[in-house]
Amino acid sequence: MRTVLAVDGGNSKTDLALVAEDGTVLATGSTGPFVPHSVGVAAAAEVVERAARELLGGAAPPYADVMCAYLAGADFPAEVAALRAEFTARGCAKEVTVANDTLAVLRAGASRPWGVAVVCGAGMNAAGVSPTGETARFPALGRVSGDWGGGEELAEEVLWHAVRVEDGRGPATALADLVMSHFGVASVRDLVLALHFGEMDRGRLHELVPGLFAVAADGDAAAIALVERQATEVAVMAEVCLRRLDLLDTSVEVVLGGGVLTAGHRMLLDRIEAGLAAAAPRADLVVAALLPVAGAALAGLDLLGAAESAGHRVRDHFRRSR
Secondary structure, eight states: OOEEEEEEEOSSOEEEEEEETTSOEEEEEEESOOOHHHHOHHHHHHHHHHHHHHHTTTOOSOOEEEEEEEETTOOSHHHHHHHHHHHHHTTOEEEEEEEETHHHHHHHHOSSSOEEEEEESSSEEEEEEOTTSOEEEOOOOSGGGTOOOSHHHHHHHHHHHHHHHHHTSSOOOTHHHHHHHHHTOSSHHHHHHHHHTTSSOGGGGGGGHHHHHHHHHTTOHHHHHHHHHHHHHHHHHHHHHHHHTTOTTSOEEEEEESHHHHSOOHHHHHHHHHHHHHHOTTEEEEEOOSOHHHHHHHHHHHHHTOOHHHHHHHHHHHHHHO
Protein backbone atom coordinates (compact mmCIF):
# COMPACT_ATOMS: atom_id res chain seq x y z
CA MET A 1 0.00 0.00 0.00
CA ARG A 2 1.32 3.46 -0.90
CA THR A 3 2.18 5.89 1.88
CA VAL A 4 2.35 9.61 2.65
CA LEU A 5 5.02 11.30 4.74
CA ALA A 6 3.20 14.33 6.16
CA VAL A 7 5.27 17.16 7.64
CA ASP A 8 4.20 20.30 9.47
CA GLY A 9 7.35 22.34 10.04
CA GLY A 10 6.86 25.27 12.40
CA ASN A 11 9.02 27.80 14.18
CA SER A 12 8.66 26.00 17.51
CA LYS A 13 8.54 22.33 16.47
CA THR A 14 8.07 19.97 13.53
CA ASP A 15 5.41 17.25 13.47
CA LEU A 16 5.55 14.22 11.16
CA ALA A 17 3.16 11.41 10.33
CA LEU A 18 3.44 8.37 8.11
CA VAL A 19 0.03 7.54 6.67
CA ALA A 20 -1.09 4.63 4.53
CA GLU A 21 -3.24 5.16 1.45
CA ASP A 22 -6.29 3.83 3.28
CA GLY A 23 -5.87 6.56 5.94
CA THR A 24 -4.28 4.40 8.63
CA VAL A 25 -1.78 6.47 10.61
CA LEU A 26 1.24 4.19 10.85
CA ALA A 27 3.50 6.41 12.95
CA THR A 28 3.79 9.95 14.30
CA GLY A 29 6.63 11.94 15.78
CA SER A 30 7.95 15.40 16.56
CA THR A 31 11.31 17.08 16.36
CA GLY A 32 12.85 20.53 16.63
CA PRO A 33 11.87 23.75 14.88
CA PHE A 34 11.99 24.22 11.13
CA VAL A 35 13.91 27.48 10.63
CA PRO A 36 15.56 27.62 7.18
CA HIS A 37 15.76 31.40 7.42
CA SER A 38 18.28 31.12 10.26
CA VAL A 39 20.10 27.79 9.68
CA GLY A 40 19.79 27.43 5.90
CA VAL A 41 17.79 25.12 3.67
CA ALA A 42 20.10 22.11 3.93
CA ALA A 43 20.33 22.16 7.73
CA ALA A 44 16.57 22.64 8.08
CA ALA A 45 15.89 19.74 5.71
CA GLU A 46 18.30 17.56 7.68
CA VAL A 47 16.16 18.06 10.81
CA VAL A 48 13.15 16.70 8.93
CA GLU A 49 15.00 13.84 7.26
CA ARG A 50 16.58 12.70 10.51
CA ALA A 51 13.13 12.62 12.12
CA ALA A 52 11.74 10.69 9.14
CA ARG A 53 14.48 8.06 9.48
CA GLU A 54 13.68 7.67 13.16
CA LEU A 55 9.97 7.43 12.37
CA LEU A 56 10.70 4.49 10.06
CA GLY A 57 13.10 2.79 12.45
CA GLY A 58 16.25 3.85 10.63
CA ALA A 59 15.08 2.94 7.13
CA ALA A 60 16.84 4.42 4.12
CA PRO A 61 15.02 6.76 1.71
CA PRO A 62 12.61 7.00 0.09
CA TYR A 63 10.50 7.20 3.23
CA ALA A 64 7.15 7.27 1.42
CA ASP A 65 5.57 7.46 -2.02
CA VAL A 66 4.52 11.06 -1.42
CA MET A 67 6.02 13.65 0.90
CA CYS A 68 3.66 16.52 1.64
CA ALA A 69 5.53 19.18 3.61
CA TYR A 70 3.85 22.33 4.89
CA LEU A 71 6.68 24.48 6.17
CA ALA A 72 7.45 27.74 7.89
CA GLY A 73 9.83 29.69 5.71
CA ALA A 74 8.14 28.55 2.51
CA ASP A 75 6.76 32.03 1.94
CA PHE A 76 7.88 32.86 -1.60
CA PRO A 77 8.08 30.78 -4.80
CA ALA A 78 11.88 30.75 -4.68
CA GLU A 79 11.83 29.39 -1.11
CA VAL A 80 9.26 26.73 -1.99
CA ALA A 81 11.35 25.66 -4.98
CA ALA A 82 14.57 25.51 -2.95
CA LEU A 83 13.00 23.41 -0.20
CA ARG A 84 11.33 21.04 -2.65
CA ALA A 85 14.59 20.62 -4.53
CA GLU A 86 16.45 19.83 -1.31
CA PHE A 87 13.99 17.14 -0.19
CA THR A 88 13.86 15.70 -3.70
CA ALA A 89 17.66 15.53 -3.90
CA ARG A 90 17.70 13.65 -0.60
CA GLY A 91 15.28 11.09 -2.06
CA CYS A 92 12.80 11.58 0.77
CA ALA A 93 9.88 10.41 -1.38
CA LYS A 94 9.05 9.54 -4.95
CA GLU A 95 7.01 12.74 -5.17
CA VAL A 96 7.63 15.83 -3.02
CA THR A 97 5.30 18.77 -2.58
CA VAL A 98 6.05 21.82 -0.45
CA ALA A 99 3.80 24.68 0.65
CA ASN A 100 3.53 27.20 3.45
CA ASP A 101 2.47 25.84 6.84
CA THR A 102 -0.59 28.11 6.98
CA LEU A 103 -2.20 25.95 4.29
CA ALA A 104 -1.90 22.91 6.57
CA VAL A 105 -4.15 24.68 9.07
CA LEU A 106 -6.68 25.33 6.30
CA ARG A 107 -6.68 21.73 5.11
CA ALA A 108 -6.94 20.37 8.64
CA GLY A 109 -9.70 22.71 9.77
CA ALA A 110 -11.93 23.17 6.74
CA SER A 111 -14.47 20.64 5.55
CA ARG A 112 -13.44 21.39 1.95
CA PRO A 113 -10.01 21.85 0.32
CA TRP A 114 -10.65 25.61 -0.02
CA GLY A 115 -11.36 28.55 2.26
CA VAL A 116 -9.23 30.87 4.38
CA ALA A 117 -6.94 30.19 7.31
CA VAL A 118 -5.51 32.72 9.75
CA VAL A 119 -2.73 31.55 12.04
CA CYS A 120 -1.78 33.42 15.18
CA GLY A 121 0.96 31.65 17.08
CA ALA A 122 4.33 33.24 17.70
CA GLY A 123 3.55 35.52 14.75
CA MET A 124 0.78 36.11 12.23
CA ASN A 125 -0.02 34.70 8.81
CA ALA A 126 -3.00 34.00 6.60
CA ALA A 127 -3.77 32.25 3.35
CA GLY A 128 -6.77 31.58 1.21
CA VAL A 129 -7.63 29.14 -1.55
CA SER A 130 -10.58 29.57 -3.90
CA PRO A 131 -12.75 26.71 -5.23
CA THR A 132 -10.82 27.01 -8.52
CA GLY A 133 -7.42 26.82 -6.82
CA GLU A 134 -6.43 30.48 -6.83
CA THR A 135 -4.50 31.54 -3.74
CA ALA A 136 -4.17 34.68 -1.61
CA ARG A 137 -1.15 35.10 0.66
CA PHE A 138 0.82 37.62 2.68
CA PRO A 139 4.62 37.84 2.96
CA ALA A 140 4.24 37.47 6.76
CA LEU A 141 7.73 38.71 7.58
CA GLY A 142 6.70 40.64 10.68
CA ARG A 143 6.42 44.39 11.06
CA VAL A 144 8.59 44.95 7.98
CA SER A 145 5.76 43.48 5.87
CA GLY A 146 2.96 45.26 7.74
CA ASP A 147 2.12 42.54 10.27
CA TRP A 148 1.16 43.05 13.88
CA GLY A 149 0.26 40.44 16.45
CA GLY A 150 0.98 36.92 17.57
CA GLY A 151 2.35 35.75 20.90
CA GLU A 152 5.72 37.45 20.59
CA GLU A 153 4.28 40.86 19.75
CA LEU A 154 1.52 40.63 22.36
CA ALA A 155 4.07 39.76 25.04
CA GLU A 156 6.27 42.71 24.09
CA GLU A 157 3.23 45.00 24.27
CA VAL A 158 2.42 43.67 27.75
CA LEU A 159 5.93 44.49 28.90
CA TRP A 160 5.78 47.93 27.23
CA HIS A 161 2.62 48.83 29.14
CA ALA A 162 4.03 47.39 32.36
CA VAL A 163 7.21 49.48 32.11
CA ARG A 164 5.30 52.67 31.44
CA VAL A 165 2.88 52.31 34.34
CA GLU A 166 5.74 51.60 36.70
CA ASP A 167 7.84 54.61 35.66
CA GLY A 168 4.87 56.96 35.40
CA ARG A 169 4.62 57.42 31.64
CA GLY A 170 1.48 55.30 31.19
CA PRO A 171 -1.97 54.86 32.72
CA ALA A 172 -2.69 52.37 35.47
CA THR A 173 -2.89 48.74 34.35
CA ALA A 174 -2.74 45.35 36.04
CA LEU A 175 -0.27 44.24 33.36
CA ALA A 176 2.60 45.38 35.60
CA ASP A 177 1.41 43.06 38.36
CA LEU A 178 1.11 40.26 35.80
CA VAL A 179 4.74 40.70 34.73
CA MET A 180 6.08 40.81 38.28
CA SER A 181 4.04 37.88 39.57
CA HIS A 182 4.69 35.64 36.60
CA PHE A 183 8.46 36.09 36.62
CA GLY A 184 8.83 36.51 40.37
CA VAL A 185 10.57 39.87 40.20
CA ALA A 186 10.26 42.79 42.60
CA SER A 187 9.79 45.31 39.80
CA VAL A 188 9.25 45.44 36.07
CA ARG A 189 12.60 47.21 35.81
CA ASP A 190 14.30 44.12 37.27
CA LEU A 191 12.93 42.02 34.43
CA VAL A 192 13.98 44.58 31.81
CA LEU A 193 17.54 44.54 33.17
CA ALA A 194 17.58 40.74 33.25
CA LEU A 195 16.61 40.72 29.59
CA HIS A 196 19.15 43.40 28.71
CA PHE A 197 22.06 41.60 30.39
CA GLY A 198 21.10 38.19 29.02
CA GLU A 199 20.13 36.77 32.40
CA MET A 200 16.73 35.76 31.03
CA ASP A 201 15.88 34.36 27.61
CA ARG A 202 13.77 36.88 25.71
CA GLY A 203 11.81 33.96 24.27
CA ARG A 204 10.21 33.44 27.69
CA LEU A 205 8.18 36.63 27.29
CA HIS A 206 5.53 34.68 25.36
CA GLU A 207 4.60 33.09 28.71
CA LEU A 208 2.77 36.35 29.47
CA VAL A 209 0.15 35.84 26.76
CA PRO A 210 -2.34 33.66 28.70
CA GLY A 211 -2.12 36.15 31.57
CA LEU A 212 -2.89 39.00 29.19
CA PHE A 213 -6.23 37.44 28.32
CA ALA A 214 -6.99 36.78 31.99
CA VAL A 215 -6.28 40.43 32.85
CA ALA A 216 -8.47 41.54 29.94
CA ALA A 217 -11.30 39.33 31.16
CA ASP A 218 -11.09 41.19 34.50
CA GLY A 219 -11.78 44.47 32.72
CA ASP A 220 -8.32 46.04 32.46
CA ALA A 221 -8.47 48.74 29.77
CA ALA A 222 -4.93 48.31 28.44
CA ALA A 223 -5.30 44.54 28.19
CA ILE A 224 -8.68 44.82 26.48
CA ALA A 225 -7.20 47.23 23.93
CA LEU A 226 -4.51 44.67 23.05
CA VAL A 227 -7.09 41.91 22.66
CA GLU A 228 -9.22 44.14 20.46
CA ARG A 229 -6.24 45.08 18.30
CA GLN A 230 -5.33 41.42 17.87
CA ALA A 231 -8.90 40.56 16.93
CA THR A 232 -8.92 43.36 14.35
CA GLU A 233 -5.71 42.10 12.76
CA VAL A 234 -7.09 38.56 12.47
CA ALA A 235 -10.39 39.72 11.01
CA VAL A 236 -8.79 42.05 8.48
CA MET A 237 -6.36 39.39 7.26
CA ALA A 238 -9.28 37.05 6.67
CA GLU A 239 -11.29 39.80 4.99
CA VAL A 240 -8.48 40.70 2.60
CA CYS A 241 -7.97 37.06 1.60
CA LEU A 242 -11.69 36.71 0.94
CA ARG A 243 -11.76 39.93 -1.08
CA ARG A 244 -8.78 38.92 -3.21
CA LEU A 245 -10.47 35.60 -3.99
CA ASP A 246 -13.89 37.20 -4.59
CA LEU A 247 -15.40 35.20 -1.72
CA LEU A 248 -16.82 37.95 0.49
CA ASP A 249 -20.38 37.03 -0.48
CA THR A 250 -19.79 33.27 -0.49
CA SER A 251 -20.53 30.66 2.15
CA VAL A 252 -16.93 29.93 3.14
CA GLU A 253 -15.03 28.63 6.15
CA VAL A 254 -12.42 30.79 7.87
CA VAL A 255 -10.20 28.54 9.96
CA LEU A 256 -8.37 29.91 12.98
CA GLY A 257 -5.14 28.18 13.98
CA GLY A 258 -2.10 28.73 16.16
CA GLY A 259 -1.83 28.72 19.93
CA VAL A 260 -3.28 32.21 20.49
CA LEU A 261 -6.44 31.44 18.50
CA THR A 262 -7.01 27.84 19.56
CA ALA A 263 -6.67 28.52 23.31
CA GLY A 264 -10.36 29.41 23.51
CA HIS A 265 -10.08 33.02 24.74
CA ARG A 266 -13.73 34.03 24.48
CA MET A 267 -13.20 37.79 24.31
CA LEU A 268 -10.78 37.42 21.41
CA LEU A 269 -12.95 34.97 19.47
CA ASP A 270 -16.11 37.03 19.97
CA ARG A 271 -14.43 40.15 18.60
CA ILE A 272 -12.96 38.30 15.63
CA GLU A 273 -16.38 36.90 14.83
CA ALA A 274 -18.01 40.33 15.02
CA GLY A 275 -15.33 41.91 12.84
CA LEU A 276 -15.55 39.22 10.21
CA ALA A 277 -19.36 39.21 10.19
CA ALA A 278 -19.41 42.89 9.28
CA ALA A 279 -17.28 42.29 6.18
CA ALA A 280 -18.27 38.74 5.19
CA PRO A 281 -21.64 37.85 6.71
CA ARG A 282 -21.74 34.40 5.08
CA ALA A 283 -18.33 33.34 6.40
CA ASP A 284 -18.28 30.56 8.97
CA LEU A 285 -15.59 30.88 11.66
CA VAL A 286 -13.97 27.54 12.58
CA VAL A 287 -11.41 27.04 15.33
CA ALA A 288 -9.03 24.31 14.18
CA ALA A 289 -9.54 21.14 16.19
CA LEU A 290 -6.84 19.04 14.51
CA LEU A 291 -3.09 19.39 14.44
CA PRO A 292 -1.82 20.97 11.20
CA VAL A 293 0.10 17.77 10.36
CA ALA A 294 -3.32 16.20 9.79
CA GLY A 295 -3.81 18.76 7.02
CA ALA A 296 -0.52 17.71 5.44
CA ALA A 297 -1.64 14.09 5.60
CA LEU A 298 -4.99 14.89 3.98
CA ALA A 299 -3.28 16.82 1.20
CA GLY A 300 -0.93 13.88 0.62
CA LEU A 301 -3.87 11.51 0.36
CA ASP A 302 -5.39 13.86 -2.24
CA LEU A 303 -2.21 13.50 -4.29
CA LEU A 304 -2.53 9.71 -4.10
CA GLY A 305 -6.16 9.90 -5.19
CA ALA A 306 -7.16 8.07 -2.00
CA ALA A 307 -10.76 7.23 -1.20
CA GLU A 308 -12.84 9.65 0.86
CA SER A 309 -12.90 7.10 3.69
CA ALA A 310 -9.14 7.51 4.04
CA GLY A 311 -9.57 11.17 4.92
CA HIS A 312 -12.21 10.30 7.50
CA ARG A 313 -9.84 7.80 9.08
CA VAL A 314 -7.06 10.39 9.32
CA ARG A 315 -9.38 12.95 10.89
CA ASP A 316 -10.65 10.41 13.42
CA HIS A 317 -7.11 9.48 14.41
CA PHE A 318 -5.95 13.03 15.03
CA ARG A 319 -9.21 13.98 16.72
CA ARG A 320 -8.69 11.17 19.23
CA SER A 321 -5.03 12.06 19.75
CA ARG A 322 -5.70 15.69 20.77
